[in-house]
Amino acid sequence: MAAETEKETPTMTQTDTATPTHSQLFTNARVFTGTDETDVASAFRIVDGRFDWVGEASAVAGEPAVDLGGRTVLPGLIDSHTHPALMAATAVAAECFPPSVVSIDGLVERLREHQATLTSPSAWVLGRGFDDTKFPEGRMPTTADLDAVSAERPVLVWRCDAHSAVCNTAALRLAGITATTPDPAGARFERGPDGEPNGVLTEIAAVEAVARFIPVPERDEQVASLVAIGEELASRGIVAVCDLLSNRLQDPLDAFRAAAAKGLRTRVALYPGWDPSAPLAELTPDDREGRIRIGGVKVVLDGAYSNRTAWVAEPYPESCDHGLRLVEDDDVLAAGAWARRNGVQLAVHAMGDRALERVASLFEDQEPWLDGIPSVRIEHATIISEGYAERLRSARMTFGIATHTVFFFAEYDGYELALRAEQVPDAYPIARLFRTIGPLALSSDRPATAWSGADDVMLSVEAAVRRQAYNGADFVPEEAISVAQALLLYTGRAGLLSPLDSVGRIATGYDGSFAVLDRDVFSVPADEIATVRVAETWIRGEQVYQRSPQDEGVRS
Template sequence: MRGSQLFSNARVFTGTDETGFASAFRIVDGRFDWVGDAADVAGEPAVDLGGRTVLPGLIDSHTHPALMAATAVAAECFPPSVVSITGLVDRLREHAATLTSASAWVLGRGFDDTKFPEGRMPTAADLDAVSTERPVLVWRCDAHSAVCNSAALRLAGITATTPDPPGARFERGPAGEPNGVLTEIAAVEAVSRFIPVPEREEQRASLVAIGEELASRGIVAVCDLLSNRLHDPLDAFRSAADQGLRTRVALYPGWDPSAPLAELTEDDREGRIRIGGVKVVLDGAYSNRTAWVAEPYPESCDHGLRLVDDEDVLAAGAWARRNGVQLAVHAMGDRALDRVASLFEHEEPWLDGIPSVRIEHATIISEPYAERLRSARMTFGIATHTVFFFAEYDGYELALRAEQVPDAYPIARLYRTIEPLALSSDRPATAWSGADDVMLSVEAAVRRQAYNGADFVPAEAISVAQALLLYTGRAALLSPLEGVGRIAPGYDGSFAVLDRDVFSVPTDEIAAVRVAETWIDGEQVYRRPPEDEEDRT
């Protein structure tokens, strides 16, 4: 927005540090120009914010809008609305009844089998009850694995004689026949590559809608970690920006050694929509025991899955160095985390101001490992989560060894040790509906309790201000997203107004705090509808 606008009478958390508060600010030509005490501007014309709490526009440092746009037609099958195989089948049947195109697949995403009373993964036999004619595929909550029906298996040509893809498995029945369970990304892609691709205009419209939804959460900037779920994601997002997408976006396409990424131009690395780096997925997920671990999972001989070898990780790192962008490595298991450090800790960093290597998720972080990252020659940063243990407690309870629990998502330890640190949603690869609700993650960080009330390493709790810094000022240190994370002169005039003071509500009501307004570059892009004012569930 051009011109000058003063905002006053607010409790303004500036995102500069834990005690950084003001009560007024001015935006000139879309950027914060002054931040200070309302008494200093008394009598000047101003927007009266009514004493409400204001935060810097929030950053979701690890999410997947490209995946959401590519699968926009998928039915939402997340907990707490779907908590059984029967409920999953019912939801998919409802969705199937809405399809009109003869070529359309029945798609769903988000189920968490660890919450199912049936005590197992759904299989092709279950999904055949949805349809025996249309292909059916539903992604698990981790987005690493999925289940499909018999029609999808036939279309993909997967039979008892089909070998497992590297780093993945087609789960099988007693006679070796595929049972429809697709474990890890390569197995899922062997089927999902046959899903009809949405038209470009549909993709752009979906991205604009996703941006509007992000704004309703107060989120003004995101990192898309696997952006090549859409073809030519830079063009797709920039085209969406031309049609109304206001979100700042850093794109991280996935590394595929069989189809190397093109070299970047200066224009690719600049602007509101830019290439931020390249992503490598080193291992799987804890909730389905595919994270790569040093000691076997409880009551098993299984060490999870390593999905790529050192050569591919190093090749991705070399491309990132050559092109002046970040390397982002998905590493959850302790063995995967050790491997990331071993490969890069003694190397010279190639970026200034932000870490050259991002570690995504980082489930098990011991004190010595955190110090190892902090003291390394390489610059490391971490994007992690509290919504994972909140939503997926059942899976972690089964997958973590007793001695690992104190080191699981140790946010207080990381806050003390790793400066470029962020909390994030990983939506839609999280087992909860509305996983990008920042206040849900903040409450989990403060209370360290799961959805069922179970405590999860209470010693690693942090304060509300600390948690919000991991969505604002500290999060901004992790990525090349510019101009966001702080209410300070020179930054984008982007901020969120809350309906209640998150700093003073009881801690068990933090998740019920809602964003009332979101402003981007001095323009209001979201206002909570009046009919929603009483909805705090």
């Protein structure tokens, strides 16, 4: 798909139609419209929640207006790959992300602190986000470590990639996992020298074998968590998200719509995971429409680079291991057929070069089934050569990509160990993708990212511009892009990737959603981009967030 692909100007949907007319003019701003790299305005008008006019303040001089004080304004931001359903389902989990937890001792202490807050005798000690590649111990934690948190309560903590986890002996016992338990397909129960399971659960099927015993939060708790997540997103300037693997909640469409009735303002496209053993129901037109909608279906084809489970053609350095393929061709094709039949996207998690090759081989010659957005999305897409990017662009199928810069920023240690030298130049080649793939987005993958506050857009923008990791190490600096280009991958270009219509641009007909920054992200030094903060967020003409004075100086 060519880089200049455009969606049609959105039209008013039934759910957004307002009866009374309300008009508000905003002036005296530097308005990055999200239309292209250079389009800037200084004023705009919102009528009934939609941008009605965008232009120069001089054209409306003398009219009553909200004066934005010369500040920089961006379109409401889009996080094209994140996991609010997972966060709501595990809202009680302790955050164990770097840089606050960087050792096994620190992990154990954080989990002990969490245990002290539990009151229900059936509650598990849960955590998420640890990155063992940063641990001085140089290894994964095991049951021997987590049994020190509790010998009675089950303990489970997810690794930063959310593909693997570690649990204690009590959790293994509750799940019935012993030395004789066979490994799940595409996953492993890791074992010690004696053959006994050591609590390390490698890949999703192994994690689910234990996690399915965790008590499910009450529906009211889930809905309240979703509302709170929406408020946090607004504090980042994020007004729309794609939830990839939304069936972490039971009946996620109903849960998110219930949250919307309770105050969730975020636009949400849901992508339930494909499970061959539990086929998805066919969709109704109502399922695919509205502010909260089903956007597609997700297939997880392989693992993650940071723990060397991504499916690769050549073995990992100093290894004969090629990672893990998690599903077979028939299942991927079945998910694609369901997406075609139901008029939604197929999203395929593919990180390793062999997984990416498989996606192209399976779909490049098929006829697209969607207009205006790609029929097939590739999630993460770590290793993209020039030839592969051109292959996607020129294919009969329409492809889009949701990728990241926060990954190499936060997980540099893991990538340094996992990438072969010849792969490094093709790792997260954002400049190459920007030139080649029109429907392209940067995203957070929160909470499956090894950093606290991974959904801070400015953190990702700085990483895209500087191409440096958290420790200052350069990471393929040739693939750096400009601030404006990076912001397009959270606004106008991101809007081409998914069915989240009406967002991503300050343009006539789009949602009147925008973010006001506390400093001009286009003029601050490159090494200060990540310190720029959202001062205000407006959704459909209503201010939903204003940074309070006590927040000044607080950094993620």
